Amino acid sequence: MNKDNDLSFWHNPPWGDGKQKYRLGLRPISQKDWLNRQIGQDLFNHKKQLLSDNYNDVVAVTRDSLDAQSILNKHFMVDKRNYPDLIADMSLLIQDDLCLIRSNGEQELLAASVCSPSYWDVQSKIGKPLTEIHKPVTTLNEKIGDRISTFIRQAPILRPFARQNWLIHGDTNRFYLKEEQLPESHPSEWFIRTEKETLCRFHKEYSLFTINVFFQPLHLVHDYPQQRQCLIESLNGFDDAEIAYFGGKKKIQLLLDYLSR
Numbered sequence: 173m174n175k176d177n178d179l180s181f182w183h184n185p186p187w188g189d190g191k192q193k194y195r196l197g198l199r200p201i202s203q204k205d206w207l208n209r210q211i212g213q214d215l216f217n218h219k220k221q222l223l224s225d226n227y228n229d230v231v232a233v234t235r236d237s238l239d240a241q242s243i244l245n246k247h248f249m250v251d252k253r254n255y256p257d258l259i260a261d262m263s264l265l266i267q268d269d270l271c272l273i274r275s276n277g278e279q280e281l282l283a284a285s286v287c288s289p290s291y292w293d294v295q296s297k298i299g300k301p302l303t304e305i306h307k308p309v310t311t312l313n314e315k316i317g318d319r320i321s322t323f324i325r326q327a328p329i330l331r332p333f334a335r336q337n338w339l340i341h342g343d344t345n346r347f348y349l350k351e352e353q354l355p356e357s358h359p360s361e362w363f364i365r366t367e368k369e370t371l372c373r374f375h376k377e378y379s380l381f382t383i384n385v386f387f388q389p390l391h392l393v394h395d396y397p398q399q400r401q402c403l404i405e406s407l408n409g410f411d412d413a414e415i416a417y418f419g420g421k422k423k424i425q426l427l428l429d430y431l432s433r
Contacts, residue, residue: 207268281294
């Protein structure tokens with residue numbers, strides 16, 4: 173389980189002040205903090221096994237992504253290839269999953285290596301524009317879709333940005349191509365799944381989106397009353413599309429009952 177620093181997480185949880193689930197929330201970071209997350213042995217083994225046994229579930233590329241992958245490799249310096257697609261080799265050098273996007277036009281997903289997906293699979297998204305990729309969560313497009321597209325198109329080159337996304341899962345399984353069923357366990361045994369994401373326009377035509385997954389036991393929220401209240405407010409503020417994406421009304425109610433004790 174990839175654990176974030178407990179104090180750091182709970183002092184700045186991904187749901188923020190609880191006012192809204194979807195927010196752009198991008199903050200600039202230095203280049204040295206962009207691709208510096210050295211991969212540990214457990215996560216390396218997780219990625220390696222998936223690349224060996226489930227390659228087509230993990231990696232997808234478009235035919236015209238070769239140049240983009242090659243340009244991106246200047247930041248990874250892979251010199252020995254082990255897989256059909258360069259982005260797969262690059263993904264073993266860092267904790268994060270990698271999504272290579274065209275910066276202009278429809279901003280299609282050109283190449284991806286995603287070993288820790290949360291309710292999506294690369295084969296269904298590859299080659300599609302961001303607006304279509306985000307289509308299953310309709311209010312995501314409505315609330316921040318245009319701002320995401322504008323930001324990617326206008327972002328300064330080699331100026332990385334970071335943000336956090338979050339869900340709550342019944343376990344610490346990293347690999348969810350589809351939504352999990354409602355957990356049978358008690359919410360006290362559930363986990364907050366945080367996705368630390370970065371976005372960097374590394375070339376005038378291409379951007380890299382990275383996803384780094386961490387878990388925190390949900391029961392720890394009771395040690396932080398203010399953060400617990402903000403989480404309650406966030407869950408109460410979900411619209412119907414957000415509720416469906418998060419796991420449904422029953423899951424939300426179970427969470428609210430548990431958090432309100």
